[in-house]
Amino acid sequence: xxxxxxxxxxxxxxxLGILKQGNSYGYLIIxxxxxxxxxxxxxxxxxxxxxxxxxxxxGLIVSKWVMEDDSVRPRKYYEITExxxxxxAQEQAQWSQVNSVLDAIWNVKPSKN
Amino acid sequence: xxxxxIAIEMWLKQLRKHRAFDDGEIRExxxxxxxxxxxxxxxxxxxxxxxxxxVSEFGEIPVMAQEEFRTQKRRFSIKSLLFSTMxxxxxxxxxxxxxxxxxxxxxxxLGIAIAIGICVLVYSFGYWIEKTDQHHENKDxxxxxxxxxxxxxxxxxxxISPRPLGEMMKDDFHQIDxxxxxxxxxxxxxxxxxxxxxxxxxxxPSYLEMFTFPLxxxxxxxxxxxxxxxxxxxxxxxxFGENDPIGEDLLxxxxxxxxxxxxxxxxxxxxxxxxxxxxxxxxNYQNSSWAIPNYDQDDxxxxxxATLVQVKDPEDLEVVKAGMEKYKVLQNExxxxxxxxxxxxxxxxxxxxxxxxINKTISSRHYKTNKMAHSILTILxxxxxxxxxVNYINISIATSAKRLKEIALRKxxxxxxxxxxxxxxxxxxxxxxxxxxxGMAFGKFILVPWFEYQNGYSSGFxxxxxxxxxxxxxxxxxxxxxxxxxxxxxxxxxxxxxxxRGKIKFGKGNLVTRGLLGFQLxxxxxxxxxxxxFTQNSVYLQERSWGYQPNSVLHAEVDDFTMxxxxxxxxxxxxxVELVSGGSDHIGVHKSLKVLKKQDKQYEISSxxxxxxxxxxxxxxxxxxxxxMKSPTADKFSIIVNETxxxxxxxxxxxxxxxxxxxxxxxxxGVAKDFHFNSFSSEIEPIIFMLVAEDKYNSLAFKVAKGTxxxxxxxxxxxxxxxxxxxxFRGGLQGDVWGEYFSSxxxxxxxxxxxxxxxxxxxxxxLFGLISLNVSGRVKEFSIKKVLGARVSHLGKNIMxxxxxxxxxxxxxxxPISYYLVEFFFDTVYTYHVPSNFGSVLMSGIILIVVLWxxxxxxxxxxxxxxxxxxxxxx
Numbered sequence: 012x013x014x015x016x017x018x019x020x021x022x023x024x025x026x027l028g029i030l031k032q033g034n035s036y037g038y039l040i041i042x043x044x045x046x047x048x049x050x051x052x053x054x055x056x057x058x059x060x061x062x063x064x065x066x067x068x069x070g071l072i073v074s075k076w077v078m079e080d081d082s083v084r085p086r087k088y089y090e091i092t093e094x095x096x097x098x099x100a101q102e103q104a105q106w107s108q109v110n111s112v113l114d115a116i117w118n119v120k121p122s123k124n
Numbered sequence: 125x126x127x128x129x130i131a132i133e134m135w136l137k138q139l140r141k142h143r144a145f146d147d148g149e150i151r152e153x154x155x156x157x158x159x160x161x162x163x164x165x166x167x168x169x170x171x172x173x174x175x176x177x178x179v180s181e182f183g184e185i186p187v188m189a190q191e192e193f194r195t196q197k198r199r200f201s202i203k204s205l206l207f208s209t210m211x212x213x214x215x216x217x218x219x220x221x222x223x224x225x226x227x228x229x230x231x232x233x234l235g236i237a238i239a240i241g242i243c244v245l246v247y248s249f250g251y252w253i254e255k256t257d258q259h260h261e262n263k264d265x266x267x268x269x270x271x272x273x274x275x276x277x278x279x280x281x282x283x284i285s286p287r288p289l290g291e292m293m294k295d296d297f298h299q300i301d302x303x304x305x306x307x308x309x310x311x312x313x314x315x316x317x318x319x320x321x322x323x324x325x326x327x328x329p330s331y332l333e334m335f336t337f338p339l340x341x342x343x344x345x346x347x348x349x350x351x352x353x354x355x356x357x358x359x360x361x362x363x364f365g366e367n368d369p370i371g372e373d374l375l376x377x378x379x380x381x382x383x384x385x386x387x388x389x390x391x392x393x394x395x396x397x398x399x400x401x402x403x404x405x406x407x408n409y410q411n412s413s414w415a416i417p418n419y420d421q422d423d424x425x426x427x428x429x430a431t432l433v434q435v436k437d438p439e440d441l442e443v444v445k446a447g448m449e450k451y452k453v454l455q456n457e458x459x460x461x462x463x464x465x466x467x468x469x470x471x472x473x474x475x476x477x478x479x480x481x482i483n484k485t486i487s488s489r490h491y492k493t494n495k496m497a498h499s500i501l502t503i504l505x506x507x508x509x510x511x512x513x514v515n516y517i518n519i520s521i522a523t524s525a526k527r528l529k530e531i532a533l534r535k536x537x538x539x540x541x542x543x544x545x546x547x548x549x550x551x552x553x554x555x556x557x558x559x560x561x562x563g564m565a566f567g568k569f570i571l572v573p574w575f576e577y578q579n580g581y582s583s584g585f586x587x588x589x590x591x592x593x594x595x596x597x598x599x600x601x602x603x604x605x606x607x608x609x610x611x612x613x614x615x616x617x618x619x620x621x622x623x624x625r626g627k628i629k630f631g632k633g634n635l636v637t638r639g640l641l642g643f644q645l646x647x648x649x650x651x652x653x654x655x656x657x658f659t660q661n662s663v664y665l666q667e668r669s670w671g672y673q674p675n676s677v678l679h680a681e682v683d684d685f686t687m688x689x690x691x692x693x694x695x696x697x698x699x700x701v702e703l704v705s706g707g708s709d710h711i712g713v714h715k716s717l718k719v720l721k722k723q724d725k726q727y728e729i730s731s732x733x734x735x736x737x738x739x740x741x742x743x744x745x746x747x748x749x750x751x752x753m754k755s756p757t758a759d760k761f762s763i764i765v766n767e768t769x770x771x772x773x774x775x776x777x778x779x780x781x782x783x784x785x786x787x788x789x790x791x792x793x794g795v796a797k798d799f800h801f802n803s804f805s806s807e808i809e810p811i812i813f814m815l816v817a818e819d820k821y822n823s824l825a826f827k828v829a830k831g832t833x834x835x836x837x838x839x840x841x842x843x844x845x846x847x848x849x850x851x852x853f854r855g856g857l858q859g860d861v862w863g864e865y866f867s868s869x870x871x872x873x874x875x876x877x878x879x880x881x882x883x884x885x886x887x888x889x890x891l892f893g894l895i896s897l898n899v900s901g902r903v904k905e906f907s908i909k910k911v912l913g914a915r916v917s918h919l920g921k922n923i924m925x926x927x928x929x930x931x932x933x934x935x936x937x938x939x940p941i942s943y944y945l946v947e948f949f950f951d952t953v954y955t956y957h958v959p960s961n962f963g964s965v966l967m968s969g970i971i972l973i974v975v976l977w978x979x980x981x982x983x984x985x986x987x988x989x990x991x992x993x994x995x996x997x998x999x
Contacts, residue, residue: 037153037156041156055181055187056178057188058187060188061194084155084158087148
């Protein structure tokens with residue numbers, strides 16, 4: 012199980028990443044995350060929304076209500092903006108750096124004393 | 125049974141409660157939940173379980189809300205934050221406080237509401253005055269020709285103009301677009317068997333173009349026809365009821381014999397309630413040659429009611445003004461006694477305002493008195509607002525004693541002074557808004573209708589008027605600030621530490637509170653004195669001697685001597701008729717103007733031309749000299765003058781003085797005691813009595829035995845009806861001549877009594893609020909005193925003591941102020957009035973003390989009833 016703090020920290024790049032693959036709405040996004048993490052990332056679904064709203068406020072994503080032909084319900088679709096894509100690239104770079112640092116540390120064998 | 129929709133609704137409610145999310149966001153989350161439940165159910169999970177699982181996976185709402193708030197805090201500006209949370213919080217606290225202290229709140233709100241109601245009245249009255257005759261589209265291009273005439277050494281402006289002037293001006297000046305001559309004519313109108321005395325207006329057809337009087341039926345152009353008549357809406361109703369009058373015939377009779385049939389060709393729309401110029405019937409001016417015997421269009425000695433000119437551009441008028449000289453010459457050659465010094469054109473737009481200074485205008489002359497009444501009402505409204513504000517200030521300061529801890533707490537948790545002031549002002553604005561709503565309703569639905577009904581006008585003002593809202597907004601803001609600022613400054617100034625330590629105790633010794641209460645008492649005192657004086661005054665004037673004996677005298681207005689003779693013969697047969705007299709004039713009904721010449725001096729004096737019985741019949745006392753002799757020829761050239769005549773002309777010994785009237789010499793044979801020809805609203809003027817030939821008779825007066833007046837009036841009317849079925853009755857009891865004047869006096873009394881009741885009521889409310897707070901702050905003290913055996917009367921004295929001094933000082937200060945102020949007020953309003961008296965001042969003092977005593981007694985009953993144990997148990 013992934014810790015709460017780490018989950019919270021990674022939410023932003025995950026959402027942006029998902030949206031980069033295509034427009035989506037809240038329920039679908041959360042479903043995707045659960046799928047990808049194989050249930051390892053424990054989310055309370057609701058916490059997604061304040062994050063989405065903040066991202067929108069910061070101009071990284073935009074939203075619009077869409078009535079799909081095959082659905083009885085309207086859905087609020089989010090789309091990633093150019094700024095969002097740049098932000099995602101930065102996040103990716105940062106996560107990779109963190110990752111490489113951790114890799115470097117964990118792969119060093121302890122010295123014999 | 126589990127109902128999914130209800131369950132979801134409950135969940136949403138919880139979401140909404142947090143106010144973090146807007147409707148769109150809530151909808152988004154609802155759809156999320158529904159999608160999730162659908163998915164779970166399609167996996168075969170039952171509804172309830174699916175719902176519970178979805179909700180649990182959705183997570184804790186408070187945590188989300190908090191997270192969302194964090195987002196919002198960055199989203200909102202400082203201003204929106206202030207309004208969404210702070211103001212909300214302040215309003216809530218304020219409302220809570222209002223509800224927690226219902227008595228104080230009701231006192232505050234009621235007081236301000238009454239004052240605002242009076243403000244609404246002031247506004248509606250002002251609206252009526254200012255809007256009068258402003259509905260005419262051409263008001264800036266239409267002018268009334270007025271003339272300045274030197275009379276007795278004074279320049280007077282007159283609205284009437286020489287008969288030929290209009291026609292000549294039209295020919296002489298191409299700058300003039302339109303001319304309209306207006307002449308009013310008394311007629312009798314007959315329809316089937318109904319006859320009425322009416323006033324018809326002879327006008328040029330341009331009348332309906334210059335004035336904006338739209339017709340409901342018919343065409344304005346029909347006025348070009350000499351036998352057309354256009355009716356006002358009121359007259360159409362009077363004569364034809366609901367039927368269509370168009371095409372109907374009306375028979376007009378002038379001077380009792382000349383008749384002409386007119387066809388109704390138009391009915392005007394109802395005149396706006398704000399109008400001074402109007403008409404009952406309009407006929408073409410050409411009918412003058414029919415209505416006026418020996419009519420001569422070019423006669424410069426004759427005048428008509430008005431000559432109106434219309435120009436395209438007001439500047440064109442300059443040319444016309446410059447060219448008026450030749451008319452002056454023509455006029456002054458024709459009439460030696462009526463020399464025109466100058467012509468002046470008065471614009472229609474300001475005619476109503478200016479008409480108090482113009483003699484005989486087609487507009488009304490009430491502007492000045494209305495304006496004065498308006499100023500008085502304005503002052504009154506300010507008084508009332510002041511009273512209400514004082515109540516408010518005193519009560520808030522007194523109640524603040526109870527909220528000291530709240531204030532201290534607010535300060536401790538970080539409120540600064542501004543915030544406390546702000547909180548207080550919000551509270552204040554809330555109170556004022558509530559009062560505003562109440563006051564508007566009170567003004568619109570009670571006060572204004574009552575006032576308009578009593579004064580016989582209708583302002584037609586309505587709530588959609590933008591200015592009304594601006595005005596009320598300003599009134600409200602000023603009131604809220606004035607009444608709220610001081611208490612909020614005061615309350616917010618305390619040090620929290622001192623409050624908690626109990627160092628600050630108050631409610632008793634505040635100098636400002638006392639000063640304000642004193643101010644309030646003085647104001648109330650003045651208004652009470654006013655009310656008493658107005659009431660005294662209407663009684664006083666009703667009992668004031670007219671200088672003659674109007675009781676038991678009846679009168680009737682006749683057309684000529686034949687009519688007079690017929691009526692006299694019938695009247696004389698009644699045994700209770702004591703004396704009959706005739707004349708061309710009659711006191712209170714009609715008088716003439718005569719020019720008296722002595723050497724090179726000229727005096728214009730009112731005259732009453734009658735027969736030799738008249739002075740005796742009317743009870744006019746002859747102070748010096750003698751009455752007319754009862755011989756038809758002996759006193760043909762004698763006059764009797766009144767005291768004012770004697771004084772104004774400085775005649776030490778008037779008897780046998782000679783004056784020239786219409787080229788004949790007249791001798792003064794007697795001096796009559798001054799009497800009131802007009803109502804008591806005008807001063808007594810010089811007047812002369814003279815004898816008149818029978819063929820000039822227009823009036824019949826007779827005196828009956830006391831107690832038979834009503835019966836005689838009925839007889840008179842019956843005789844009239846059988847003698848002159850074609851002529852409507854004009855006449856009545858002499859005492860009724862000024863009936864309207866006295867009912868207006870009565871109304872003054874009524875109005876001011878109402879104001880005094882309201883003031884006393886407000887003062888009582890204020891006192892009640894203040895003293896009850898004082899008492900409730902001293903529950904412990906009173907309880908201890910009671911336990912130790914103090915009697916209720918002693919406690920009463922204890923409370924009274926605090927206020928008695930204040931009352932005494934207020935009354936000592938207020939008495940002379942109200943005495944002189946009210947005297948000044950009465951001198952301005954009335955020509956003759958009840959002398960100012962300290963009786964009324966004393967009475968108002970007593971009323972105030974009775975109010976104080978009553979308030980204290982009511983509160984004492986509560987103290988007496990309460991168990992001291994409860995008082996001591998508190999806290």
